[in-house]
Structures are given as C-alpha cells and as structure tokens.
Amino acid sequence: MSDYTPLSELGEFGLIKRIKEKFELRNASSVKGIGDDAAVLEPQEKQLVVTSDMLLESVHFDLTFCPLKHLGYKAVAVNVSDIAAMNAKPTQITVNIGLGARFTVEAVEELYEGIRLACENYNVDLIGGDTTSSRAGLVISVTAIGEVAKGEAVLRSGAQVNDLVCVTGDLGAAYLGLQVLEREKQAFMANPDMQPELENKQYIVGRQLRPEARMDVVYELKELGIKPTSMIDISDGLASELMHICSQSGVGATVYKDNLPADGQMLETAVEFNLDPITCIMNGGEDYELLFTIPLSDHDKVKNHPDITIIGKITEASEGVNIANKHGQAFPLKAQGWSHF
Amino acid sequence: MSDYTPLSELGEFGLIKRIKEKFELRNASSVKGIGDDAAVLEPQEKQLVVTSDMLLESVHFDLTFCPLKHLGYKAVAVNVSDIAAMNAKPTQITVNIGLGARFTVEAVEELYEGIRLACENYNVDLIGGDTTSSRAGLVISVTAIGEVAKGEAVLRSGAQVNDLVCVTGDLGAAYLGLQVLEREKQAFMANPDMQPELENKQYIVGRQLRPEARMDVVYELKELGIKPTSMIDISDGLASELMHICSQSGVGATVYKDNLPADGQMLETAVEFNLDPITCIMNGGEDYELLFTIPLSDHDKVKNHPDITIIGKITEASEGVNIANKHGQAFPLKAQGWSHF
Numbered sequence: 001m002s003d004y005t006p007l008s009e010l011g012e013f014g015l016i017k018r019i020k021e022k023f024e025l026r027n028a029s030s031v032k033g034i035g036d037d038a039a040v041l042e043p044q045e046k047q048l049v050v051t052s053d054m055l056l057e058s059v060h061f062d063l064t065f066c067p068l069k070h071l072g073y074k075a076v077a078v079n080v081s082d083i084a085a086m087n088a089k090p091t092q093i094t095v096n097i098g099l100g101a102r103f104t105v106e107a108v109e110e111l112y113e114g115i116r117l118a119c120e121n122y123n124v125d126l127i128g129g130d131t132t133s134s135r136a137g138l139v140i141s142v143t144a145i146g147e148v149a150k151g152e153a154v155l156r157s158g159a160q161v162n163d164l165v166c167v168t169g170d171l172g173a174a175y176l177g178l179q180v181l182e183r184e185k186q187a188f189m190a191n192p193d194m195q196p197e198l199e200n201k202q203y204i205v206g207r208q209l210r211p212e213a214r215m216d217v218v219y220e221l222k223e224l225g226i227k228p229t230s231m232i233d234i235s236d237g238l239a240s241e242l243m244h245i246c247s248q249s250g251v252g253a254t255v256y257k258d259n260l261p262a263d264g265q266m267l268e269t270a271v272e273f274n275l276d277p278i279t280c281i282m283n284g285g286e287d288y289e290l291l292f293t294i295p296l297s298d299h300d301k302v303k304n305h306p307d308i309t310i311i312g313k314i315t316e317a318s319e320g321v322n323i324a325n326k327h328g329q330a331f332p333l334k335a336q337g338w339s340h341f
Numbered sequence: 342m343s344d345y346t347p348l349s350e351l352g353e354f355g356l357i358k359r360i361k362e363k364f365e366l367r368n369a370s371s372v373k374g375i376g377d378d379a380a381v382l383e384p385q386e387k388q389l390v391v392t393s394d395m396l397l398e399s400v401h402f403d404l405t406f407c408p409l410k411h412l413g414y415k416a417v418a419v420n421v422s423d424i425a426a427m428n429a430k431p432t433q434i435t436v437n438i439g440l441g442a443r444f445t446v447e448a449v450e451e452l453y454e455g456i457r458l459a460c461e462n463y464n465v466d467l468i469g470g471d472t473t474s475s476r477a478g479l480v481i482s483v484t485a486i487g488e489v490a491k492g493e494a495v496l497r498s499g500a501q502v503n504d505l506v507c508v509t510g511d512l513g514a515a516y517l518g519l520q521v522l523e524r525e526k527q528a529f530m531a532n533p534d535m536q537p538e539l540e541n542k543q544y545i546v547g548r549q550l551r552p553e554a555r556m557d558v559v560y561e562l563k564e565l566g567i568k569p570t571s572m573i574d575i576s577d578g579l580a581s582e583l584m585h586i587c588s589q590s591g592v593g594a595t596v597y598k599d600n601l602p603a604d605g606q607m608l609e610t611a612v613e614f615n616l617d618p619i620t621c622i623m624n625g626g627e628d629y630e631l632l633f634t635i636p637l638s639d640h641d642k643v644k645n646h647p648d649i650t651i652i653g654k655i656t657e658a659s660e661g662v663n664i665a666n667k668h669g670q671a672f673p674l675k676a677q678g679w680s681h682f
Contacts, residue, residue: 031388035589036496037426037573038392038487043384047372051379052435052469052484058476059439085378096395096482128393135399136477141437143393143484146379155377232378248376 005105015105015131019112023119023126027091029147030125039127041092046147051082057137065181068107070210071140072114078235079144080122080213081288085233087154087218088146092127093119096141098134122215152227154292159230159249163293165312166302168217171238172277173266175284177201177208179273203265211288217307224301228292237285239333243321245293252319255312258326282323282333346446356446356472360453364460364467368432370488371466380468382433387488392423398478406522409448411551412481413455419576420485421463421554422629426574428495428559429487433468434460437482439475463556493568495633500571500590504634506653507643509558511602512579513618516625517610518542518549544606552629558648559631565642569633578626580674584662586634593660596653599667623664623674
C-alpha cells in the first residue's frame with residue numbers, strides 16, 4: 001500500500017486544486033467555474049433546466065463490483081439523462097462527494113477521471129461542488145444544468161391522444177446486468193479464488209455499470225425536425241415512466257408487447273435467471289433510455305431509425321394504461337417501479 | 342411510537358407529493374418547479390451564481406443535539422451564505438436527502454419544515470431534488486442558484502491595496518456553541534437523567550444550530566451605494582477566508598486584534614473552556630458572516646453601521662497577512678482552517 005497517498009496528506013484544498021487542474025470550461029455560458037464562493041453563469045436569453053440526483057453506497061452502487069471510474073461517469077450520465085429528457089443541452093454540473101477515510105488520493109482521482117470523461121463526452125463544465133469526509137460510505141450528489149431555447153423544453157405533460165409512444169435503445173439489460181454482478185459477488189464471497197464468469201455478459205453488465213444518457217437522440221430528433229410532445233428518461237422502469245406521462249398528460253396508452261426492444265444477451269440471461277423478460281423490460285429500470293411521444297404525422301421520420309422503436313400509442317385517459325399481446329388482448333399495466341423505503 | 346408513520350407506508354412518490362404541497366414558487370425566474378425530469382428557469386438577462394454544499398451526519402452535525410428543523414434551515418442557510426458572498430440574490434435551491442430507515446414521515450416533515458422556513462426567509466424556491474434511503478446516516482446535499490446583474494458579482498479576487506477589510510456581525514460564537522453542546526452531550530451520556538445546562542448560552546448555541554446567511558447586509562450595502570471589491574463568507578474561520586482573499590487578489594492584509602467583533606457570551610464561554618478568544622474568532626468557523634473589502638473612500642458609509650466592523654486594511658502582497666496588537670506589533674496569520682480528512 002506504500003504507493004498510495006492518504007487523503008490527509010493532500011488536504012481538502014490540495015485535492016480541489018488537483019481536481020481543478022484536470023477540468024477545463026467548454027461552454028460560453030460558464031463565466032467562472034471552481035474557485036470562488038459560487039460559480040458564475042451567463043445563460044443569455046436561454047431557459048435553463050436544473051436537476052439533481054444523489055448516489056449512495058450500498059443503496060445505489062456496490063463498490064465490490066463497480067469500478068470508481070465507471071461510478072463517476074454514471075453519476076454524471078444519470079443527471080445528463082434528466083437534462084436530455086427535457087430536450088435540453090447539458091452545460092454545467094456541480095459535484096458533492098463524501099469520502100470515507102479509507103479512500104486514497106489515487107481512488108479519488110479515479111472517480112474524478114470518470115466524471116471528467118463524462119464531462120468531455122457530454123460537453124459539460126464542472127463548475128463547483130464540495131469534497132468532504134464521510135463516516136459512512138461514499139456519497140455522490142450531482143446537480144446538472146442545461147440550456148434550452150424558450151418554448152423548446154419538453155415536459156411529461158404534453159402527450160396527446162393518437163401520439164406514437166417511442167423508446168430509444170433496448171430495455172431490461174441494466175437490470176439483468178445487476179443480477180449477474182450480484183450472482184458473481186455471492187460466488188466470490190463463497191470462494192474468493194473464483195474468477196467472475198462474465199463471458200457473454202459484457203453488454204448487459206456494461207449497461208448497469210456505465211449507462212449513457214441519450215443526448216445523441218435528442219440532437220437527432222432536432223435534425224429530423226421532430227419535437228416530442230412529452231418525454232421522460234427511464235430510470236425506474238418503462239411501466240412507471242409511462243404512467244408518469246399518462247397521469248401528467250391526462251391520457252391513457254397502449255404498448256405492444258411484441259414491439260418492445262430487447263437485446264439478445266438480455267433475453268438469454270433472463271431465461272438463465274428464470275425471469276420473465278417482459279417484466280425485466282417493463283420494470284427493470286436504470287436503462288436511462290428515453291421514453292417519448294410524437295405526433296402520428298412524424299411516423300415516417302422515425303420508423304426506420306435504428307435507435308428508436310415505436311412501442312405503442314396514446315389513447316383516451318378512460319382506456320387506461322395497457323400492454324397488449326399479438327392477439328389484441330390488453331392488460332392493465334402495473335408499475336412495480338422502485339421503492340427505496 | 343404508534344403515532345408515527347414509517348416512511349415505507351408513504352413511499353417515495355407519496356413523500357414528494359406531500360413535500361411539494363407545502364412549497365410555493367415565489368420568483369418570476371422559476372418557470373417550473375418540482376414534478377418533471379428537471380426544473381425550468383428563465384433568468385432573463387441576469388447572470389446566475391451556483392453553489393453546492395453537502396452536510397453529512399457525524400461529520401457536519403450530530404442529531405443528538407441538532408433538532409431536524411434547525412438542520413433543514415441550516416442546510417439552506419449555508420448555501421445562501423455563498424450566494425450572498427457573490428453579492429447575488431438567491432432564487433432557487435435543489436435538495437437531495439438520504440434518509441435512514443429509522444426516519445419517520447414526521448421526522449422528514451420536520452426537516453422539510455426547516456427547509457421551508459429558510460425558503461420563506463430568503464425568498465428562495467425549492468425546485469427539485471431527490472429523496473432516497475441511506476444505509477448510513479442522514480445526508481443533505483443542497484445546490485443554490487442566485488441572480489445578479491451583469492458586472493455586479495463580487496469575487497474573492499478584487500481586493501486592492503488600501504481597501505478596508507470589514508466583517509459583519511460577531512465571530513467565534515458558533516464554535517463555542519459547539520463546545521457547549523459537546524460538553525452537555527458528554528454529561529448526558531454519563532448521566533441520562535441530567536438536564537442540559539444551556540442557561541446563558543442561548544446566543545452561542547443558536548449561532549451553531551441555526552446560522553443565518555447575511556442577505557440583509559448584501560441588500561444594505563446596495564442601498565448604501567457600496568459594491569465590495571472582494572467578498573467571501575466565513576465558514577472555515579476568518580484567518581483562512583482572509584488568506585483566500587489575499588492569495589486570489591494578490592495582496593496582503595493586516596487585521597487589528599482590538600477591532601475584532603466579539604459577543605460577550607462568546608468571550609465568557611471561551612474563558613470557561615480555557616480557550617483563547619482570539620483563536621476562536623480567527624479559526625472557529627461556521628459563523629457564516631461576510632468578510633469583504635471596500636474602497637477607503639467608503640469609510641464614512643460603514644463606520645457607524647451596527648452590523649459591520651472595520652477590522653483592518655489591505656496591504657501590498659509583500660507585507661503578508663498579519664494580525665496586529667495595540668502596540669503596533671504584527672504577527673503573521675496562521676490559517677488553522679479546517680481539515681476534514
């Protein structure tokens with residue numbers, strides 16, 4: 001352990017200085033970043049969107065299988081995902097971190113390297129935050145700010161009857177990735193000499209450990225001339241998110257079981273774990289894909305898009321929120337969602 | 342305990358709904374608050390300032406003597422204090438909270454009642470955040486946003502040679518309040534039947550448990566036609582904050598021991614604890630007063646202000662940062678500051 005530097009040797013100001021050196025400001029609206037009582041922004045005539053999410057050790061992540069670099073990346077990505085779901089462009093983040101005494105300078109730098117990579121990929125500026133010790137586990141709290149032209153923000157509440165319901169990417173993989181990681185952890189604890197069996201699980205494990213916010217699709221929809229009528233990101237599971245859109249828009253919806261986008265590795269693994277793949281897709285969560293609705297007239301613009309799948313349609317509120325099979329039978333959706341308490 | 346509601350009975354969405362009902366939006370720039378993937382702001386032509394701070398149980402507060410309502414208030418106030426130090430007006434906050442399973446709905450409501458009171462006092466809108474469970478202690482992470490006209494933000498870096506160094510209020514009391522609370526906690530643990538001895542300690546204990554951000558002084562300086570050349574809030578201690586101003590402004594400073602503002606209860610308690618009052622003032626921290634510099638020409642505007650004390654002057658960098666006694670002897674300042682690691 002002699003190659004590692006204890007945090008106490010560097011101190012808080014030393015740590016902040018070291019972090020600051022590795023981050024640059026990319027956005028014109030970031031007038032002043034780290035280094036004063038607060039950062040200064042100049043959003044000009046834009047509207048801003050603001051979101052904040054906190055990840056806690058043993059609740060949201062398990063350091064026995066989650067590399068710190070991925071965790072740093074994920075903490076940013078899940079917040080950018082909320083910015084994407086507003087149809088906005090992320091511009092700034094603040095990051096508060098609580099670190100246990102066992103953390104070395106090198107470990108903290110790994111974490112910030114993941115944060116830096118995410119800032120680079122999403123073109124976001126780290127403008128401030130707080131680094132403190134924690135008597136408990138690792139705590140990461142991120143606030144993300146984004147910009148959107150006035151009138152361009154997309155809320156959950158704008159879905160209209162007859163709109164198409166679309167999702168990006170595929171669903172359920174992050175949940176099954178977590179099942180695999182948990183299984184390997186149990187096996188490792190029973191026998192520390194074993195090597196984790198992650199062959200043919202790379203995709204789903206990657207979906208769990210290092211999700212991406214779908215900013216690419218936000219930009220592509222703009223290029224296609226499509227403004228979604230409503231949008232939400234899928235953190236808790238498709239069923240729960242669809243219910244948010246329906247209740248806030250005052251509409252119903254039907255999604256078609258056969259249209260739900262699934263990855264092959266996810267399907268195989270569901271069978272292996274004796275889980276219903278549709279349940280994993282509907283309630284798995286943590287996929288950080290986008291669920292959105294568009295006018296029927298935009299159908300042709302998305303029908304062949306490789307990253308967008310039309311999974312259903314918006315109906316009258318009185319019809320409820322349903323999932324239909326190929327025989328046309330519809331069943332009311334249940335949001336198992338997630339309950340932390 | 343049957344009068345208390347476990348959090349699991351309400352669930353996360355139920356809790357958010359209950360919180361949301363108690364908060365209203367006051368600022369024109371808050372277009373949409375809680376309830377979507379992100380809040381929407383419209384700052385118009387203003388610049389924004391953004392700051393974020395996290396409070397962790399057993400590191401920043403001790404629930405054995407810190408009432409939840411005060412804690413909620415403090416979590417907002419310490420962030421507003423950073424906004425004040427930028428010469429800005431606070432407008433929005435996001436609050437992320439991690440709660441242990443032992444928390445009841447009633448306890449969470451106490452915490453949010455403190456947050457609500459602070460929002461009311463500082464005219465701030467709660468626009469979002471995250472409520473999650475914590476396996477560790479209570480975690481509160483707040484991000485505050487403020488508005489300032491372009492060119493009106495005050496940084497740490499603008500102090501000029503010959504400027505006056507000023508502070509608001511009095512210093513050292515929050516630190517001694519904490520010493521009293523710690524002593525009473527030890528006494529209580531040794532003998533749970535004892536009653537805490539807080540007579541004649543109300544002021545200093547209040548300074549520790551429920552500090553106020555000095556927005557009043559920010560508004561008064563504006564009315565007096567004074568724009569500080571530099572400003573910082575005193576969270577870590579006067580010595581440490583003065584050194585930040587000096588190093589970022591490229592100047593030195595001398596403060597006069599006899600000019601340092603001290604409260605009588607603080608002085609008495611320092612003697613009682615066998616502590617040097619000057620050390621408590623210089624390094625105690627957590628007072629959340631403002632330290633700022635103004636041009637010498639503004640001297641008459643502040644000299645009789647009841648909440649502002651002129652404690653020294655800015656010098657050439659080569660003279661260093663010193664504390665002088667009444668005989669004119671100067672000693673280099675040491676920032677003991679605070680080190681969490």
